[in-house]
Each structure stands twice: as structure tokens, then as C-alpha cells.
Amino acid sequence: MTAIALDSHEHDHPSGIRRWLTTTNHKDIGTLYLCFSFAMFLFAGALAMLVRTELFEPGLQFFQPNLFNQLTTMHGLIMIFGAIMPAFVGFANWQIPLMIGAPDMAFPRLNNWSFWLLPMAALLLLGSFLVPGGAVAGGWTMYPPLYIQGGIGYDMTIFAIHIMGLSSIIGSINIITTILNLRAPGMIMMKIPMFVWTWLITAYLLVAVMPVLASAVTMLLTDRHFGTHFFNAAGGGDPVMFQHIFWFFGHPEVYIMILPAFGILSTIIPTFSRKPLFGYHSMVYATASIAILSFVVWAHHMFTVGMPAAGQLFFMYTTMLIAVPTGVKVFNWIATMWQGAISFETPMLFSVAVICLFTIGGFSGLVLAVVPVDIQLQDTYYVVAHFHYVLFSGAAMSIMAGVYYWLPKWTGHMYNETLGQWHFWLTAIAFNITFFPMHFTGLAGMPRRVPDYALQFAEFNMISSIGAFVLGASQLLFLYIVVKCIRGGMPAGEKPWDGADTLEWTLPSPVPYHTFETAPVIR
Amino acid sequence: MKKLPPQAVILSLLTGQAQAALNFNLQSPVTPIAHQIYNLHTLILLVCLLIFFVVFGFMFYALFKHRKSTGHQASHFHQNFRLEVIWTLIPFLILIGIAIPTTKTVLAMKNVEHSDMNIKVTGHQWMWEYEYLGEGVRYVSNLGTPRDQIDNKVVKGAHYLLEVDRPLVVPTGKKVRILLTSADVIHSWWLPQFGVKQDAIPGFIHEAWFQVEKPGTYRGQCAELCGVGHGFMPIVVEALPPEQYDDWLKTQKISLAETSSTSSKTYTLAELTMHGEKVYLSRCAACHQANGQGIAGMFPPLIDGAPFSAGAGVTTPLAERGFWKDGKVVLGSKERHLDILMNGITGTAMQPMAAQLSDFDIAAVVSYERNSWGNKTGDTIQPAEVAALRKGVAK
Numbered sequence: 001m002t003a004i005a006l007d008s009h010e011h012d013h014p015s016g017i018r019r020w021l022t023t024t025n026h027k028d029i030g031t032l033y034l035c036f037s038f039a040m041f042l043f044a045g046a047l048a049m050l051v052r053t054e055l056f057e058p059g060l061q062f063f064q065p066n067l068f069n070q071l072t073t074m075h076g077l078i079m080i081f082g083a084i085m086p087a088f089v090g091f092a093n094w095q096i097p098l099m100i101g102a103p104d105m106a107f108p109r110l111n112n113w114s115f116w117l118l119p120m121a122a123l124l125l126l127g128s129f130l131v132p133g134g135a136v137a138g139g140w141t142m143y144p145p146l147y148i149q150g151g152i153g154y155d156m157t158i159f160a161i162h163i164m165g166l167s168s169i170i171g172s173i174n175i176i177t178t179i180l181n182l183r184a185p186g187m188i189m190m191k192i193p194m195f196v197w198t199w200l201i202t203a204y205l206l207v208a209v210m211p212v213l214a215s216a217v218t219m220l221l222t223d224r225h226f227g228t229h230f231f232n233a234a235g236g237g238d239p240v241m242f243q244h245i246f247w248f249f250g251h252p253e254v255y256i257m258i259l260p261a262f263g264i265l266s267t268i269i270p271t272f273s274r275k276p277l278f279g280y281h282s283m284v285y286a287t288a289s290i291a292i293l294s295f296v297v298w299a300h301h302m303f304t305v306g307m308p309a310a311g312q313l314f315f316m317y318t319t320m321l322i323a324v325p326t327g328v329k330v331f332n333w334i335a336t337m338w339q340g341a342i343s344f345e346t347p348m349l350f351s352v353a354v355i356c357l358f359t360i361g362g363f364s365g366l367v368l369a370v371v372p373v374d375i376q377l378q379d380t381y382y383v384v385a386h387f388h389y390v391l392f393s394g395a396a397m398s399i400m401a402g403v404y405y406w407l408p409k410w411t412g413h414m415y416n417e418t419l420g421q422w423h424f425w426l427t428a429i430a431f432n433i434t435f436f437p438m439h440f441t442g443l444a445g446m447p448r449r450v451p452d453y454a455l456q457f458a459e460f461n462m463i464s465s466i467g468a469f470v471l472g473a474s475q476l477l478f479l480y481i482v483v484k485c486i487r488g489g490m491p492a493g494e495k496p497w498d499g500a501d502t503l504e505w506t507l508p509s510p511v512p513y514h515t516f517e518t519a520p521v522i523r
Numbered sequence: 524m525k526k527l528p529p530q531a532v533i534l535s536l537l538t539g540q541a542q543a544a545l546n547f548n549l550q551s552p553v554t555p556i557a558h559q560i561y562n563l564h565t566l567i568l569l570v571c572l573l574i575f576f577v578v579f580g581f582m583f584y585a586l587f588k589h590r591k592s593t594g595h596q597a598s599h600f601h602q603n604f605r606l607e608v609i610w611t612l613i614p615f616l617i618l619i620g621i622a623i624p625t626t627k628t629v630l631a632m633k634n635v636e637h638s639d640m641n642i643k644v645t646g647h648q649w650m651w652e653y654e655y656l657g658e659g660v661r662y663v664s665n666l667g668t669p670r671d672q673i674d675n676k677v678v679k680g681a682h683y684l685l686e687v688d689r690p691l692v693v694p695t696g697k698k699v700r701i702l703l704t705s706a707d708v709i710h711s712w713w714l715p716q717f718g719v720k721q722d723a724i725p726g727f728i729h730e731a732w733f734q735v736e737k738p739g740t741y742r743g744q745c746a747e748l749c750g751v752g753h754g755f756m757p758i759v760v761e762a763l764p765p766e767q768y769d770d771w772l773k774t775q776k777i778s779l780a781e782t783s784s785t786s787s788k789t790y791t792l793a794e795l796t797m798h799g800e801k802v803y804l805s806r807c808a809a810c811h812q813a814n815g816q817g818i819a820g821m822f823p824p825l826i827d828g829a830p831f832s833a834g835a836g837v838t839t840p841l842a843e844r845g846f847w848k849d850g851k852v853v854l855g856s857k858e859r860h861l862d863i864l865m866n867g868i869t870g871t872a873m874q875p876m877a878a879q880l881s882d883f884d885i886a887a888v889v890s891y892e893r894n895s896w897g898n899k900t901g902d903t904i905q906p907a908e909v910a911a912l913r914k915g916v917a918k
Binding site for chain 2: 059060061064065066069131132134137138139143144145146150151152153225232233234238239273274275276277278279280281282304305306308309313317320321324327328330331335337338339340341342352355359360363366370371372376378379380443444449450451452453454455456
């Protein structure tokens with residue numbers, strides 16, 4: 001009887017919207033994640049355009065401070081929880097089963113649910129713009145007591161974060177189980193591709209810290225409505241305790257957004273260097289050490305709250321220590337390219353740029369780790385420059401690299417290489433025009449999260465705004481390239497990249513709906 | 524501010540004409556700590572640049588020489604134990620080299636002992652309050668930039684957004700300890716040229732110190748997002764030679780005695796609303812807006828009959844005081860009005876203003892609010908009434 005039921009299930013392929021609502025196929029769900037994240041990326045990017053429009057010149061021209069603060073806050077929240085994180089989960093869904101020779105994810109129905117939670121959360125988050133008082137305006141870090149002052153939009157954001165956290169936790173458990181249990185025979189842990197390793201470690205980080213964030217925002221909720229005083233000194237609480245809890249989540253969160261990016265780079269660079277990844281073992285150990293260290297550095301986000309010298313020094317030393325494993329990664333990538341036979345297709349161009357630009361973000365991170373210098377630069381545009389160098393040119397550009405790299409496999413068509421290279425150069429150049437000057441405005445003393453600024457910052461802000469508009473417009477080109485590639489193009493063949501050596505390239509392109517029903521054997 | 528087309532900006536950058544106006548680095552330090560910070564930053568920047576050029580020198584060499592298009596054949600090595608140990612250890616040693624001088628500066632910054640004077644700094648939404656401990660001098664420092672400059676109606680001044688009505692005045696050469704706290708949300712007192720940035724946290728007092736080397740006017744801003752006025756609460760410190768500072772302190776004490784005598788005078792409604800408008804625009808308009816309309820869902824309008832809905836946390840205390848009914852703002856009694864202004868509403872952004880404003884300010888601003896934007900009560904409140912209420916508070 002079971003066999004009969006399974007058979008009929010095989011042939012039951014709902015089409016249209018029902019296919020996407022009910023799908024348990026890892027490829028469909030991966031596609032859903034990627035489309036969702038791209039929509040959020042464009043929306044949050046549009047918010048950034050509005051921010052840069054207001055900051056084009058000194059004075060208030062377009063938005064009053066209340067709306068301006070909503071724009072910056074929602075830009076941050078949506079980019080992190082709506083764009084970057086779901087994009088990596090999309091890659092995980094598509095690639096992990098293909099790279100380890102598994103037929104699907106371990107829990108296909110949970111997988112469906114973990115995706116469909118996200119649009120609900122997005123609805124709450126975006127809907128908060130329309131309620132009285134507007135969306136959250138207290139910064140994505142949600143510090144009380146400011147957060148306590150807001151309207152109902154703040155509660156909607158708290159629930160949105162709960163839902164997104166739930167989605168992340170379910171997704172992560174699924175990923176961990178898949179990697180640990182569904183590997184093809186012969187694929188021992190020290191043989192799994194680097195991308196899968198980085199996601200395994202990331203998934204553990206997510207399971208560890210998303211509940212911490214959930215508890216922090218729940219305490220905000222009860223402080224707002226149920227008379228508790230977790231973060232109110234007048235009732236025996238402490239506003240700084242929120243910051244400790246938040247950043248205990250927040251710093252691992254930073255690595256949640258960068259480790260899978262490292263995994264993508266470690267896949268693309270060997271392919272286009274036509275040479276195996278240098279130092280696979282040390283790469284695994286470096287990723288694990290970064291993840292472990294990420295739990296003991298959180299208070300470097302809080303050097304100005306007035307902690308004792310011993311606290312400042314401890315968190316400074318641990319933060320500096322992270323430079324060591326991160327450096328190992330960069331050295332390994334360069335050693336991979338060394339003596340290779342390098343070619344520069346779009347994924348490789350993005351990857352090389354990420355190494356360069358991410359390293360700039362790493363260096364500014366080192367500058368910020370040094371407590372006395374951080375005291376000057378905390379909450380200035382220097383910090384804005386720093387985290388955009390790691391999050392845009394680190395995470396977002398790695399995602400773009402990954403999309404160009406795997407798009408032929410997913411769609412069966414090659415993307416347009418000329419347009420891809422145009423997209424790369426526009427993005428890389430506009431990104432630097434936007435964010436490099438922010439190092440200078442920050443050093444010179446411009447605080448972040450201000451709708452208006454003193455006259456000496458005018459020139460650099462105008463340059464940043466011009467760069468931002470070009471950067472924003474370039475992403476529409478990306479959308480065009482991807483849609484064009486999905487609709488048609490040169491057939492990609494089984495293995496369009498001659499240097500690639502992971503399992504997905506042994507399958508036809510586009511990948512069949514069901515793959516590896518019989519597990520491949522790894523020698 | 525005159526409009527520059529973008530091409531002109533880029534051109535002026537290229538030709539170097541704008542060099543004098545553009546700041547690429549930290550502001551020039553004027554305290555021993557700020558000097559140390561400046562030098563530390565330079566040191567780390569140079570170390571980073573050096574590593575960057577060496578490491579990416581290798582990468583770009585490979586990108587040019589080991590290209591497939593030049594016919595380079597890929598070799599197949601993929602590990603080298605000795606190399607990997609070396610490039611783990613070298614960064615470690617460089618970091619220790621940076622950590623040593625940094626640790627010294629951190630300990631110096633945290634050493635607040637043996638201060639010559641103490642000033643308590645309180646952050647408010649959105650102004651700073653300074654209290655010279657033991658001197659009896661206390662005042663509030665507000666943004667000095669007129670609203671019309673922010674709204675682009677008039678030309679912006681040289682110190683746009685970095686000017687205040689009353690700066691903090693300190694003597695040069697003395698170790699000044701500041702004690703920071705906040706009355707509402709978290710603020711951060713930041714003066715770049717002093718190398719001081721310390722969060723002001725409600726319910727807690729934190730310390731910082733500075734010793735200014737030369738007289739001058741120094742400007743900074745609040746550095747922690749604190750609501751809609753965050754960009755509009757600058758910090759200005761005037762450092763005077765010690766003798767001049769002593770004179771200044773004396774005049775402060777005299778003028779303090781004078782203001783307390785204005786309480787006995789009687790004013791006309793016109794006089795009251797004229798002064799009241801000034802107080803309102805500098806202290807109340809950030810939330811309740813210059814036109815008295817407030818901000819929907821957050822800050823109530825002050826106009827009789829204006830619709831307003833918000834969370835129960837805001838509307839319930841208003842209703843209890845007779846200022847809100849059935850989704851509309853009601854203009855309650857003047858006694859309650861004075862009560863809200865002087866004592867604030869606990870748990871909301873409305874803070875007690877009794878300690879920050881003089882009797883005349885309070886009388887004037889309440890008179891103004893009750894006779895503006897369509898409110899026509901005709902109430903005139905005299906400073907003496909406020910003074911009487913204060914005595915009641917003291918009881």
C-alpha cells in the first residue's frame with residue numbers, strides 16, 4: 001500500500017501557484033528563497049536610495065527626521081533578515097544536496113514551512129510602514145529605552161523577528177541533519193566541499209544565537225506592554241543589558257552572513273584557477289575558529305557604554321585574534337590562484353573583487369577593534385563604511401558571484417557574459433564611490449543615523465549619493481540578466497566551467513527535478 | 524548652501540581646489556588622549572596599508588602572470604605546511620605589536636583620578652544639560668541653528684548644526700572629569716578633538732575626562748541614535764584660560780540670582796506669547812512640531828479637538844489628565860497643563876521640564892500653547908504662579 005501511495009505521489013505535480021505553495025523539492029524551495037531575497041534586496045535598496053537622496057545636500061529637503069530614521073532602520077533590518085540571510089539559505093537548498101549527492105533535504109516538509117514563514121514576516125515588517133507612528137525608527141539594533149517609545153509598528157517588527165528566527169532555526173536544523181546524515185557513500189567529512197562546510201558551521205551558529213535574539217526582543221515586548229523592567233533602570237533593570245544580549249546574537253550574526261560567502265569564494269576561485277583549493281584542512285579549521293571566536297567578541301560593539309578597562313581590553317584582544325584565521329583564508333585563496341591558469345568570467349571577477357574589498361573591510365575592522373580609536377569612530381560613518389565593505393562587497397557580491405556561477409546549472413542556459421561583466425564593473429566601481437568616502441566623513445567626525453549634517457561633510461556626501469544611485473541602478477541590470485538567462489540563452493551543457501570538480505557538474509543542465517535518487521559513490 | 528553640480532565636485536576634487544575644504548583624517552587633537560588616539564590610528568593605518576600592498580602584490584602578480592590566456596599551465600600543489608604556519612604566526616606577532624601601545628592608552632583613558640573639577644552632563648531628548656558640581660551653576664545647552672536654515676529657507680551659517688545657545692565652558696590645563704547620565708534614552712557625548720565619546724545612559728552614571736591644551740571653541744555631536752532630534756543636539760565646548768574661566772563662573776552665579784527675581788513681575792499676554800514662542804520652538808517643537816500638530820501615532824497635537832490615536836501607553840495618561848477623549852485631543856485645565864509640562868508624564872517621551880526652564884519660560888510657553896494654532900483660552904499664566912507651584916513641589 002505504501003508503495004502505491006508513493007507511486008501516485010511521484011506523478012502528482014501540481015502546477016502554478018499550488019506547485020510553489022506545496023512544494024517540498026529542495027530546488028523549488030531554493031528558487032523561492034532566492035526570488036524572495038532578491039525582491040527584498042531591491043526593496044531595501046530602494047530605501048537606501050531614499051536615504052542617499054536626503055543626504056545629497058545639507059538641510060532637510062525630502063524627508064523629516066522621523067521618516068528618515070524609519071528608512072535607515074528598515075533598510076538595515078530588511079537587508080540583513082530579508083535579503084542576505086535568505087539568499088544564503090537559497091544557495092544551501094539548491095547546492096547542499098547536489099554537492100553531497102543527496103536526493104533532497106532531510107526534512108522536506110519543514111523546508112517548505114521554513115520558507116513560507118518568511119513572506120508572513122515580511123508582510124508584518126513592510127506593513128509597519130502603514131500603521132500610525134510608522135515603522136521602526138530606532139535603528140536595526142533596537143536599543144531601549146528608545147525602542148520603548150515607538151508605536152504599534154515596533155510590536156509588528158518584534159513579531160516579524162520572532163517568525164524569521166523560527167524560520168532560520170528550522171532551516172538550520174534541516175541543513176545540519178542533511179549534511180550529517182545524507183552524504184553519498186564515501187564522502188567523509190573531510191571530503192565535503194568547502195561551501196558545505198561553511199554552511200554546516202553557519203547553521204550551528206544560527207541555532208545557537210537566533211533564540212538569544214528572540215529572547216531579547218521578547219523582553220522588549222514585555223517591557224513595552226506588560227510592565228516588566230528588564231531594561232529600565234528605574235525598575236531595577238539595565239538598558240545596557242539589552243546591548244549585551246543583542247550583540248551576543250549580533251556578532252555571530254555577522255559571521256552567519258559572511259561564512260557562506262567564504263564558502264562560495266572557496267568554490268569559485270579553484271574553478272577559475274583550474275587548481276585545487278589550497279589548504280582545505282586549514283580552511284575548515286579557520287572557519288571553525290572564526291565561529292567559536294565570534295561568541296567572545298560581542299562587547300566590541302559597545303566600547304563606549306562605559307565598561308571597565310579590563311572588559312575593554314579582553315574584548316579588544318579577542319577581536320584582534322579573529323584577524324588571524326581570517327588572514328589564513330585570504331592567504332589560502334591567493335595561494336590557490338598562485339601558479340594556476342586563471343580566467344576571468346563574471347563569477348571570478350566578483351570573487352577577486354570580494355577578496356580585495358572584503359580585506360579593506362577587515363582592515364577597517366582591525367582599526368575599530370583598537371579601543372581608543374574605536375572611541376573616536378564608534379557610531380560614525382567610518383563604521384557605516386566598514387560594515388558595507390564586509391556586508392555588501394563581502395556578502396552581497398559573493399551572492400552575485402554564486403548566482404552567475406550556478407545559474408547555468410540551475411537554468412540550463414548561459415547568462416550573457418558581456419552584460420555580466422558590465423554588471424560587475426558598474427557594481428564594483430559604484431560601490432567604492434559610494435562607500436570609500438564614508439571612511440573620510442567618519443574620521444572627520446560625521447555621526448551615523450543623522451538626517452542632516454554640517455557643511456564640511458557636504459562634498460563627500462554628495463559623492464556617496466551619486467555612487468549610490470549608480471550602484472542601485474546597476475542592480476536592475478542584474479535583474480535583467482537573471483530573467484533573460486532563465487528565459488533562454490546558449491545551452492550550458494553538463495559542465496560549462498572546465499575547472500569545476502564538485503558533484504553537481506556531473507548532472508545534466510538544467511538539473512532534473514529529482515536527482516541522486518541513487519547515491520553516487522565517492523572514491 | 525549653493526548648489527554644486529556633481530561634475531563640478533568631481534572636477535574640483537581632481538584639480539585639488541577642494542583639498543583645503545575636505546577633511547580626510549581625524550580632527551586635530553587638543554588633549555593628551557586625543558593625541559595618542561591620533562598616533563595610534565596613524566600607526567595601524569600604516570601597518571594595514573603595508574600588509575595590503577604586500578599581500579595583494581602577490582595576488583595581482585598571479586592575476587597577470589598566471590593567466591590561462593597567456594598559456595600558463597596550472598600546477599597542482601594544494602598545501603604547504605611550513606608556509607601555513609608562517610602566515611598564521613606573523614599576523615599574530617603584528618597584532619601583539621599593536622596591542623601593547625593600545626593597552627597603555629586604554630588604561631590612561633580610564634584613569635579619572637585626581638581631577639581638578641567635576642561637571643555632570645545629562646542628555647535629554649534633544650539637548651544637553653550641564654551642572655558644575657559644587658558651584659551651583661546649571662544650565663541647558665540647545666541647538667543654536669535657526670529652523671529656517673535647516674529648512675533651506677535662508678543661507679546656512681559656517682557652523683551649521685554645530686552651534687548652541689550656551690556652550691559648556693571649561694578651563695584649559697585642568698583635568699576636567701565629566702559624569703554622564705541621561706533623563707530619557709541613551710545619548711552619547713562626543714567631542715572628537717578631545718578624544719572623548721561616552722554614552723549617557725538613563726539610571727547610570729559613567730565617567731570620562733579631558734584636559735584641554737589650548738583655548739578655543741570645540742564642536743561635537745550626540746553619537747547615539749536618540750530619536751527624531753538626534754542630528755540636532757550638538758555639543759560646543761569653550762576652553763578658556765583659567766583666570767578668564769574663573770571670571771565667567773562668577774558672572775554665571777550673579778545672573779543666576781537675577782533670573783530668580785523676574786518671577787515677581789507681571790506680564791501681558793503679548794509679552795508672554797512672544798517669549799513663549801521662542802521657548803516652544805527650541806524645546807517643544809521637535810516632538811509637537813512648530814504648527815502644534817505633533818507626529819501621528821507618537822507625539823500628540825496640542826490643538827483642541829485635533830484627532831490623535833496612539834498606543835494606550837500614550838493615550839491613557841493623557842485621558843487621565845483630561846487631555847484626550849474619544850480619539851481627540853482636548854485642551855484640559857491650565858493647572859493640569861502646567862503639571863504635565865513641569866512634571867512630565869512618566870513612561871512617555873514627555874519629560875519633566877521644571878528643572879530645565881525658568882518660571883518665566885514655563886509661564887510663557889504654557890500661555891503660548893493655550894493661545895495658538897486655534898486655541899483661544901485667553902489664559903495668561905504669570906511667573907509667580909509657577910513659582911508658587913514650585914514651592915508646592917518642594918513641599
